[in-house]
Amino acid sequence: MAPAITPVTTSDSAPQATTVVVIGGGIVGLMAALALAERGVPVVVLEKGRIAGEQSSRNLGWIRKMGRDVDDLPLAMASERLWQAMHERVGGDVGYRQAGILYLARAEAEMAGHRAWLDAVRVAGLDSRLLGPMDIDRLVPGGTGGWVGGIHTPSDGRAEPSLASSAVARAALAKGAIIVEKCAVRGLSMAAGRVDGVVTERGEIRCRHAILAGGLWSRRFLGNLGVSLPTLPLVASVVRTAPMEGPTDIAVGAPDFSFRKRTDGGYTITQRGGFVAPLVLDSLLLGHRYLPMLRAQWKNVRLSLGRALLDDLALPRRWRDGALSPFERVRTMDPPIHQGLNDEALRNLAAAWPIFEGAAVAESWAGMIDVTPDSLPVISPVAKLPGLTLASGFSGHGFGTAPGAGQLAADLAMGEVPIVDPSPYRLDRFT
Numbered sequence: 001m002a003p004a005i006t007p008v009t010t011s012d013s014a015p016q017a018t019t020v021v022v023i024g025g026g027i028v029g030l031m032a033a034l035a036l037a038e039r040g041v042p043v044v045v046l047e048k049g050r051i052a053g054e055q056s057s058r059n060l061g062w063i064r065k066m067g068r069d070v071d072d073l074p075l076a077m078a079s080e081r082l083w084q085a086m087h088e089r090v091g092g093d094v095g096y097r098q099a100g101i102l103y104l105a106r107a108e109a110e111m112a113g114h115r116a117w118l119d120a121v122r123v124a125g126l127d128s129r130l131l132g133p134m135d136i137d138r139l140v141p142g143g144t145g146g147w148v149g150g151i152h153t154p155s156d157g158r159a160e161p162s163l164a165s166s167a168v169a170r171a172a173l174a175k176g177a178i179i180v181e182k183c184a185v186r187g188l189s190m191a192a193g194r195v196d197g198v199v200t201e202r203g204e205i206r207c208r209h210a211i212l213a214g215g216l217w218s219r220r221f222l223g224n225l226g227v228s229l230p231t232l233p234l235v236a237s238v239v240r241t242a243p244m245e246g247p248t249d250i251a252v253g254a255p256d257f258s259f260r261k262r263t264d265g266g267y268t269i270t271q272r273g274g275f276v277a278p279l280v281l282d283s284l285l286l287g288h289r290y291l292p293m294l295r296a297q298w299k300n301v302r303l304s305l306g307r308a309l310l311d312d313l314a315l316p317r318r319w320r321d322g323a324l325s326p327f328e329r330v331r332t333m334d335p336p337i338h339q340g341l342n343d344e345a346l347r348n349l350a351a352a353w354p355i356f357e358g359a360a361v362a363e364s365w366a367g368m369i370d371v372t373p374d375s376l377p378v379i380s381p382v383a384k385l386p387g388l389t390l391a392s393g394f395s396g397h398g399f400g401t402a403p404g405a406g407q408l409a410a411d412l413a414m415g416e417v418p419i420v421d422p423s424p425y426r427l428d429r430f431t
């Protein structure tokens, strides 16, 4: 089950026509809708399940510049500014706290990685700095030590996934957006060589532009239209503790665990170095593109062969607009929790900060991430389908950049000056 989000009252039906249809009611689609509604553009968000039912309610809530690709930093920095103003913008709490993020290193090789990143991004003028073991004891007291050092970015932060999407959705609704849940989009209708509408399970909605923010489903949606978006799924498992005393407000990431304070007084914990890669048909079709990533990360990835492949093969890759689509068959992707990874995370964390020995697990969940071969998202027009803008493939770090990404998608769709240079996010970089 996904963690609960603050409820939002959405519409039962959609209009027959609008200016922009956003396909997918995750945090990216909702941010795009908010940006459009604020500009007075008529916009309809169509969500096959529940808003934020997939990745956007299941993530850790980290909002970071640290560790990002240098090409991704302008979007992260623009998004940070937008998060800072979000409470006021949406008229509600999104749980944003600029409490800092700290990565810990157990080995010299990890420190070398942090040093290399810091050198690569020096031009961005970030407040990130390398720490020694004593700095770590001072910032996060009560630990058993053993760190060779770390890297700390005080201006990084976090927000609450359980609050953020709902608050953004409510603000978009207040500005005139329409949001319809349980309404899957099966395909696009084209006229005079460009998008003229979307075909949903409840009929057609005419529109001048469509934004596809379908998370891990965007690849399948586009595949049916003859466009290849390379993404593969990875599954991460997460634990939430009951409210408890903890060592720090800083979000801390070690090689084999991470934790961050929640606004409800608990902690969100994960095995930071552990993902499950379900073996699906796309693993065979696209796997070769991920070899460099796999070589660097092979220790972190556990291949899973079994039900995921059967479930995947049972879902159609080609369908007609009049027939049931994969999006109605899976309203909400709810992958199995890897209990072993969650147990490992809790064990490793308690060994490093013994205060967590008494942590009471209140909830666990898993989420499926859409990963591109270079770990950067695609926020881009789709040349083969004029009128369609794609915003997907956020590769496990799109919650933090969602405000900028949604706005960028809105800018590109409407032909306005983009919030940041969109070139790192072009779809055609893969062709």
Ligand SMILES: Cc1cc2nc3c(=O)[nH]c(=O)nc-3n(C[C@H](O)[C@H](O)[C@H](O)COP(=O)(O)OP(=O)(O)OC[C@H]3O[C@@H](n4cnc5c(N)ncnc54)[C@H](O)[C@@H]3O)c2cc1C
Pocket (backbone or CB within 6 Å): 023, 024, 025, 026, 027, 028, 029, 046, 047, 048, 049, 050, 051, 052, 053, 054, 055, 056, 057, 058, 059, 060, 061, 062, 063, 064, 183, 184, 185, 186, 213, 214, 215, 216, 217, 218, 221, 236, 237, 238, 327, 331, 332, 366, 367, 368, 369, 391, 392, 393, 394, 395, 396, 397, 398, 399, 400, 401
């Ligand atoms: C366990 C976990 C931890 C993470 N931690 C972090 C973190 O700390 N920081 C960070 O920045 N990021 C993190 N992420 C990544 C982050 O959650 C995602 O990058 C972000 O939520 C992506 O948002 P989205 O709107 O693109 O996708 P989603 O939230 O997946 O939304 C896509 C939506 O589109 C809908 N949809 C798809 N196809 C259709 C269709 N045809 N018709 C109608 N609706 C459709 C889906 O139902 C879904 O609701 C994490 C992810 C996970 C799973």
